[in-house]
Amino acid sequence: MQHHPDSLRPGTRRLGAAFGAFLGAVAALSTAGPAVAEVAPAMQGLEVRGAPEPGGTTLQTPATSLMEEVVWLDNMLLIIIVPISLLVMALLLWVIVFHNRSANPTPARFTHNSPLEVAWTLAPILILIVIGSFTVPALFRQQIMPEAEVTIKVTGYQWHWGYEYVDHDVEFLSFMLERDELAEHGYEDRHYLLATDTAVVVPVGRDIVMQVTASDVIHSWTIPAFGVKQDGVPGRLAELWFNVDEEGIYFGQCSELCGQAHAYMPITVHAVSEEAYIAWLESQGAQNLALAPGYDRIRSAVELAAREHAED
Numbered sequence: 513m514q515h516h517p518d519s520l521r522p523g524t525r526r527l528g529a530a531f532g533a534f535l536g537a538v539a540a541l542s543t544a545g546p547a548v549a550e551v552a553p554a555m556q557g558l559e560v561r562g563a564p565e566p567g568g569t570t571l572q573t574p575a576t577s578l579m580e581e582v583v584w585l586d587n588m589l590l591i592i593i594v595p596i597s598l599l600v601m602a603l604l605l606w607v608i609v610f611h612n613r614s615a616n617p618t619p620a621r622f623t624h625n626s627p628l629e630v631a632w633t634l635a636p637i638l639i640l641i642v643i644g645s646f647t648v649p650a651l652f653r654q655q656i657m658p659e660a661e662v663t664i665k666v667t668g669y670q671w672h673w674g675y676e677y678v679d680h681d682v683e684f685l686s687f688m689l690e691r692d693e694l695a696e697h698g699y700e701d702r703h704y705l706l707a708t709d710t711a712v713v714v715p716v717g718r719d720i721v722m723q724v725t726a727s728d729v730i731h732s733w734t735i736p737a738f739g740v741k742q743d744g745v746p747g748r749l750a751e752l753w754f755n756v757d758e759e760g761i762y763f764g765q766c767s768e769l770c771g772q773a774h775a776y777m778p779i780t781v782h783a784v785s786e787e788a789y790i791a792w793l794e795s796q797g798a799q800n801l802a803l804a805p806g807y808d809r810i811r812s813a814v815e816l817a818a819r820e821h822a823e824d
């Protein structure tokens with residue numbers, strides 16, 4: 513699949529005029545607009561931090577407090593379920609070896625043992641209460657939205673994503689990069705099926721709220737390293753939030769089976785400094801820049817420096 517046929521991109525023609533500048537090769541297929549292929553300034557020098565590893569078996573390295581908690585819960589559950597599994601396997605072995613027909617030709621005839629039954633009812637309940645006392649608060653931390661410092665609406669389409677920075681009137685679509693397009697966007701071959709032509713750009717250390725929806729069928733937006741995953745359902749607006757610890761490039765993939773090209777609508781997030789975020793917003797022609805986190809501090813400092821320079 514060199515380029516997706518137009519039939520795979522129902523949103524392109526409708527939105528192409530508005531977002532032509534973002535679409536690179538797609539723009540050439542749809543409507544007028546310069547093809548922007550070079551890596552935007554905000555993306556340069558970013559390391560890939562959230563990506564699957566070849567042969568990897570564990571969860572990705574956490575990039576948010578939410579994901580740190582998910583990893584902690586995963587390890588905690590492992591400590592609980594390993595002894596349970598060993599106990600059950602030992603009991604099975606014990607029954608198989610010592611209570612088969614030849615080893616134990618005359619089986620016991622009793623059917624009840626009240627103390628034992630109380631124990632094997634209470635023990636699982638207690639274990640579930642212990643697990644729940646950790647997982648339920650974690651669930652609330654994920655599902656209760658903080659005050660958003662950046663709000664982004666993401667819409668799933670068959671088969672690409674659309675993003676809207678609701679405070680800033682910035683909108684663009686995000687298409688998977690073909691193998692031969694990766695290098696010109698600054699990615700490597702191993703990022704095939706992960707990298708997109710445009711990326712969600714967010715500042716680190718700020719609370720990002722994503723509003724997730726879809727236009728045709730159910731899709732699901734996720735970044736594994738952030739510990740977030742949310743179905744986008746047509747006609748509904750769900751929310752997720754994250755606060756990225758470290759600058760870097762983080763990948764995800766649509767996680768709800770959404771049709772023929774489900775595997776070809778990945779997600780790329782660039783977590784950058786506030787300075788780079790504001791510079792990126794400006795490069796996108798953003799409105800209401802004063803609403804961007806840190807805008808006052810960063811831009812007034814720049815202006816101050818410029819003034820001092822002029823006085824010298």
Ligand SMILES: [Cu+2]
Nearest residue numbers: 731732766770
């Ligand atoms: Cu999808």
